[in-house]
Amino acid sequence: MAEKGDNKKRRFSIKRRSKQRLHKDDVTVIDTEVAKKAVVATALGNAMEWFDFGIYSYLAVTIGKVFFPEMSGPVQLIYTFATFAAAFIVRPIGGLFFGMLGDRLGRKRVLAMTLILMAIATLSIGLIPSYAAIGSTATILLLIARLVQGFSTGGEYAGAMTFIAESTPDKKRGVMASGLEVGTLVGFIAGSGIVTLITYILGSEKMVDWGWRIPFLISAPLGIIGFYLRSRLEETPAFEAMEKAKTNENKQVSMKDILVNHWKPLLIGMILVFFYNVVDYMILSYMPSHLSAVLGYGETKGLLLIIIVMFIMLPIVLAMGYFSDRIGNKRIVQGGLIGLIFLSIPSFLMIGTGNTWLVFLGLMILAVFLASFQGTMPSLLPSLFFTEVRYGALAITYNISASLFGGTTPLVVAWLIKLTNSRLVPAYYLIFASLIGIFVVTYFVKETSGKPLRGSPPAVEEKHEIQDVLEEPEEALWWKEEKNKIDEQIDEPDDKN
Numbered sequence: 001m002a003e004k005g006d007n008k009k010r011r012f013s014i015k016r017r018s019k020q021r022l023h024k025d026d027v028t029v030i031d032t033e034v035a036k037k038a039v040v041a042t043a044l045g046n047a048m049e050w051f052d053f054g055i056y057s058y059l060a061v062t063i064g065k066v067f068f069p070e071m072s073g074p075v076q077l078i079y080t081f082a083t084f085a086a087a088f089i090v091r092p093i094g095g096l097f098f099g100m101l102g103d104r105l106g107r108k109r110v111l112a113m114t115l116i117l118m119a120i121a122t123l124s125i126g127l128i129p130s131y132a133a134i135g136s137t138a139t140i141l142l143l144i145a146r147l148v149q150g151f152s153t154g155g156e157y158a159g160a161m162t163f164i165a166e167s168t169p170d171k172k173r174g175v176m177a178s179g180l181e182v183g184t185l186v187g188f189i190a191g192s193g194i195v196t197l198i199t200y201i202l203g204s205e206k207m208v209d210w211g212w213r214i215p216f217l218i219s220a221p222l223g224i225i226g227f228y229l230r231s232r233l234e235e236t237p238a239f240e241a242m243e244k245a246k247t248n249e250n251k252q253v254s255m256k257d258i259l260v261n262h263w264k265p266l267l268i269g270m271i272l273v274f275f276y277n278v279v280d281y282m283i284l285s286y287m288p289s290h291l292s293a294v295l296g297y298g299e300t301k302g303l304l305l306i307i308i309v310m311f312i313m314l315p316i317v318l319a320m321g322y323f324s325d326r327i328g329n330k331r332i333v334q335g336g337l338i339g340l341i342f343l344s345i346p347s348f349l350m351i352g353t354g355n356t357w358l359v360f361l362g363l364m365i366l367a368v369f370l371a372s373f374q375g376t377m378p379s380l381l382p383s384l385f386f387t388e389v390r391y392g393a394l395a396i397t398y399n400i401s402a403s404l405f406g407g408t409t410p411l412v413v414a415w416l417i418k419l420t421n422s423r424l425v426p427a428y429y430l431i432f433a434s435l436i437g438i439f440v441v442t443y444f445v446k447e448t449s450g451k452p453l454r455g456s457p458p459a460v461e462e463k464h465e466i467q468d469v470l471e472e473p474e475e476a477l478w479w480k481e482e483k484n485k486i487d488e489q490i491d492e493p494d495d496k497n
Helices: 002-019 032-058 060-067 073-105 107-127 136-167 170-202 204-211 213-231 237-245 255-261 263-294 299-327 329-351 356-374 387-406 409-420 425-444 465-471 480-496
Strands: none
Touching: 032 060, 032 107, 032 136, 032 170, 032 213, 060 073, 060 136, 060 204, 073 107, 073 136, 073 387, 107 136, 107 213, 136 170, 136 237, 136 387, 170 204, 170 213, 170 299, 170 356, 204 213, 237 387, 255 263, 255 387, 255 480, 263 299, 263 329, 263 356, 263 387, 263 409, 263 425, 299 329, 299 356, 329 356, 329 425, 409 425
């Protein structure tokens, strides 16, 4: 009876606090320079992830010859990409482990762990002896290294999104968080560019002998620099505020709590990640193969076009983040989805002509819509969850959806093209994903641009902005009613007991 009474008092206390006016000490003033350092440090880690992604994809044929020499050409590629895909299998496990850890120990520590683990795994691939030297042990070591990479990646991207979103002013969250995806593009460009350059200088024979190791060895100094930058970061203001507000009554959030009390944003997040990853992997990963294998376009020519497109995307991504702070990330995402629905088929018709300028134009149209997601998702996805579960819930959401739909996109599209003998299958797949996306975004996603994150205090850039926030406490604490409902759900089982 005493516990039941305590729970009722606690619920009353929560409701009463939600009606209190906001105090100036509740508003966080963000140091812009510190926020910029956070963006650079986290974006560097994301660049490392995609650097590895780029070099492994572009070295697939060479890696097959080094580690699977007894297989024929096509089978070599299958085994090489199977080893690549193995990382996607463990990503959700890594996301669960590091995500829950990040909600308990803090974002900074866990992000430093994931980066150094990823760097060690990537470096180790470059040090593994060939199949000719140690036989099948080399293949096993390659698989283990890929599994470690996937495990660390599971906590990397979700943690990076969480860290940046919690470290930036509310009114600049979009443009600063878009820097994370700039890291993605820079990493992929660097990885693919270095492989192309080294292959051109050394030639195919030397690449198989020893040249393939160079890109993997380069990851070591990048990892050291990234770890140094991240270890010097301050913990996010949102996490620190949550820790200060904790009382002895607060208990650690479990996986069961996330699934039971936050299932709706989990599902919404998975669908957002679904269409985002379908577009992302379609354009950056699948298109080089589509240009050469399906359309008969020159392989080197196709790769150079993709790299040029990615270079042009860099400022577009930042522009999308900038405009999301002004008109809302929801509107930017809706615009990108509507654009894909109507222009995917015309874009692939242009790409199918084989004319260099039309191919480039078709790729750029698709790239602009991808940039609309890259510039907004790093700020939109973290806003779905409350501070105490943000890292863990986002890691679960992102990695499960990315593993199911992102990594499988090239495989599914290639299979459907073979089945239907239609070159427009990629366009139809993009339209299908976009139709699902536009429905969910329109009816189930709240506009959060310029507002505090769920469960976090308002964050401003200048002290004079505090007064504006205090004049509209309901706007600053827009998430309170939603939080009260979750707290009541948590307390109900205690009452029944």
